[in-house]
Amino acid sequence: MIRRLLKSILGENFTENNAKLAAVNFGIILLMFVLSGIMLFFLPEQISILHSGTTYYPVPSVLGVWLFPVIALIVNLLFIWQNRLSKMNSAIFVILLAAMMVSYINMM
Amino acid sequence: MKRILCKILFYNKANPVVAASLCFIGAYIGYLVWYILNHYLPASAADNSYVLVSLLSAWFCAFLGIYQLPDQLCMNRRIQTILCYPVEVRTILSVVGMRVFLLQSGICATFLYPFFLFEAHHRKEAALAMLFCCILTVALDIAVILFSILISRFCASDIVGYAFVVFQYGSFLILAWLAGNTVFSCFHKPGFLSDSAGVLKRYITGQSPAAMQGYELRSILWIWGAALTGMTVLMAVLKLAAKHWYVRGYLNVQSFRHRETEKQPSVSHIKHPYFLLEWKRVTRNKELIFFSNIKNIITVVILSRLLLHNFSQFGLKGTCVEELFLLMSCCSVNTISSTAYSSDDNKSCYAFLPIFGRRLFLWKTIQGFLWGEITVLLFWFILIGFERPPVMNTFLLLFYGTSMNYVCVWLGVCIDLKMPRIVNSTNELLHGNISKVIVLITAASLTVVEIILVGGKWVPIPLLPFACLAGAGVAAGEYGYWKFCKGDFYDTDS
Numbered sequence: 001m002i003r004r005l006l007k008s009i010l011g012e013n014f015t016e017n018n019a020k021l022a023a024v025n026f027g028i029i030l031l032m033f034v035l036s037g038i039m040l041f042f043l044p045e046q047i048s049i050l051h052s053g054t055t056y057y058p059v060p061s062v063l064g065v066w067l068f069p070v071i072a073l074i075v076n077l078l079f080i081w082q083n084r085l086s087k088m089n090s091a092i093f094v095i096l097l098a099a100m101m102v103s104y105i106n107m108m
Numbered sequence: 109m110k111r112i113l114c115k116i117l118f119y120n121k122a123n124p125v126v127a128a129s130l131c132f133i134g135a136y137i138g139y140l141v142w143y144i145l146n147h148y149l150p151a152s153a154a155d156n157s158y159v160l161v162s163l164l165s166a167w168f169c170a171f172l173g174i175y176q177l178p179d180q181l182c183m184n185r186r187i188q189t190i191l192c193y194p195v196e197v198r199t200i201l202s203v204v205g206m207r208v209f210l211l212q213s214g215i216c217a218t219f220l221y222p223f224f225l226f227e228a229h230h231r232k233e234a235a236l237a238m239l240f241c242c243i244l245t246v247a248l249d250i251a252v253i254l255f256s257i258l259i260s261r262f263c264a265s266d267i268v269g270y271a272f273v274v275f276q277y278g279s280f281l282i283l284a285w286l287a288g289n290t291v292f293s294c295f296h297k298p299g300f301l302s303d304s305a306g307v308l309k310r311y312i313t314g315q316s317p318a319a320m321q322g323y324e325l326r327s328i329l330w331i332w333g334a335a336l337t338g339m340t341v342l343m344a345v346l347k348l349a350a351k352h353w354y355v356r357g358y359l360n361v362q363s364f365r366h367r368e369t370e371k372q373p374s375v376s377h378i379k380h381p382y383f384l385l386e387w388k389r390v391t392r393n394k395e396l397i398f399f400s401n402i403k404n405i406i407t408v409v410i411l412s413r414l415l416l417h418n419f420s421q422f423g424l425k426g427t428c429v430e431e432l433f434l435l436m437s438c439c440s441v442n443t444i445s446s447t448a449y450s451s452d453d454n455k456s457c458y459a460f461l462p463i464f465g466r467r468l469f470l471w472k473t474i475q476g477f478l479w480g481e482i483t484v485l486l487f488w489f490i491l492i493g494f495e496r497p498p499v500m501n502t503f504l505l506l507f508y509g510t511s512m513n514y515v516c517v518w519l520g521v522c523i524d525l526k527m528p529r530i531v532n533s534t535n536e537l538l539h540g541n542i543s544k545v546i547v548l549i550t551a552a553s554l555t556v557v558e559i560i561l562v563g564g565k566w567v568p569i570p571l572l573p574f575a576c577l578a579g580a581g582v583a584a585g586e587y588g589y590w591k592f593c594k595g596d597f598y599d600t601d602s
Contacts, residue, residue: 057144059144063139063143066136070132070133070137073129075542077126077130079542082530082531082542083529083530084527084529084542085527086526086527088523088526088527089527092546
């Protein structure tokens with residue numbers, strides 16, 4: 001499915017390497033969704049994900065917990081559209097995953 | 109026919125995975141925005157939050173139209189191949205326009221669907237607001253296409269690229285200013301949303317006409333009549349402009365970059381080939397120079413204010429936080445470094461020509477550093493002119509700006525080396541550049557960490573000397589990586 005998606009988006013720029021990297025990225029994002037779902041059981045009812053200056057806007061965990069995976073999904077789609085799949089952006093997703101877990105552990 | 113044209117012009121087709129992802133993202137963002145507005149808008153304004161949402165969706169649609177339509181209609185190099193075939197200009201315009209309009213409708217639906225699902229008493233208003241957004245978007249799209257055709261046809265070929273950059277970025281600034289003012293008014297002027305909702309209900313949607321006076325009904329009719337006439341006139345002018353001016357205008361835009369010079373190059377010995385390669389890459393690309401110098405000055409001011417507003421709660425008043433954010437923003441928005449490989453037309457040759465990848469990387473860094481240093485010096489002069497800091501701080505600020513400039517330039521070039529972008533036009537390259545965003549996030553994170561460390565007394569020295577040390581340390585680390593990790597720079601001459 002990922003191969004077909006890439007072929008349709010990248011056209012003649014599609015390579016086997018792209019398919020592997022896209023699969024890795026989608027895998028990391030899926031892991032982010034799964035981990036966020038698991039963390040939902042341990043997080044407080046309201047978490048603070050948005051702020052402007054010193055004012056914080058807490059939102060329910062059920063809503064806020066998906067923000068990181070959604071950002072990662074948007075970034076991944078942008079990478080695929082701009083034909084910039086590389087090991088470097090897989091590393092960026094791993095960093096994002098680590099940042100997400102650190103922020104959840106801090107909130108617990 | 110239109111489907112084939114769409115595939116040729118945009119080089120992709122709809123995919124269920126992308127469509128599903130976009131639907132999920134839209135549903136999530138729409139719900140999040142609705143939740144935040146419903147819970148955090150002042151009580152007097154919360155009941156009319158759909159007005160704010162419709163204004164924001166109109167803003168996003170206008171933003172998308174202003175960036176996509178000129179790019180796809182006047183800069184897209186694939187149109188040149190289509191022009192050889194018997195395809196009408198009207199068909200090209202309708203294919204591009206419909207695609208952009210579909211995306212814009214998706215944006216409107218994303219922002220307004222929660223009002224249909226969760227607020228039973230606002231369904232009718234939300235439907236009317238959505239209709240209003242769509243009509244406004246169509247009118248804006250037509251105006252943008254018309255203006256793009258006029259610019260491309262009537263601007264001389266040596267300035268037409270600048271005209272487009274000014275048009276697109278100027279419109280973006282006006283839109284950003286309008287959106288900022290609207291959001292500010294919603295939170296700080298309690299009557300703003302209810303007044304806007306009143307105008308929308310009375311003069312646009314014509315609610316409760318029975319309660320209206322005769323002159324109000326007349327004014328509604330006048331407004332709708334004027335809007336319909338305006339749309340008809342716009343459509344007629346667009347049809348005329350497309351028929352007579354579009355193709356010439358398009359070719360005029362294409363000749364902005366690809367002008368042949370009659371002068372024969374003289375035979376000479378090139379002493380610094382890598383410097384020449386880089387110098388030519390930047391100076392040939394007029395849009396790149398224009399974009400990186402003019403636009404960055406405005407971006408820096410907006411960015412540093414935004415960052416300062418969000419991170420100033422760490423305290424440290426009077427310790428150059430503002431100046432650090434300003435200089436950091438100057439350094440991180442360097443377009444010349446973040447497009448170092450993507451804007452290089454020769455990059456396909458580097459894989460097999462005997463070229464030192466490391467030296468090329470170094471010269472790309474130096475080139476970006478020199479151009480970036482102009483902006484740093486400019487803002488440094490302004491800073492010392494307005495604030496007159498102590499002599500020691502003055503030089504430390506310059507040192508911080510210079511070291512951060514190297515850090516950001518190196519990072520920008522490295523990101524572009526590792527994931528270069530394949531684009532259709534320079535304009536496409538300059539907008540939506542994700543490398544620049546990554547550099548900005550990294551530099552901002554570094555500055556925030558420095559502020560936290562000094563603010564929390566974990567580091568016993570003042571912020572400015574510590575920031576200088578950290579900047580110099582990171583720059584030294586990057587230089588060391590370039591010096592010792594030779595395998596990462598694709599040398600083909602070793």
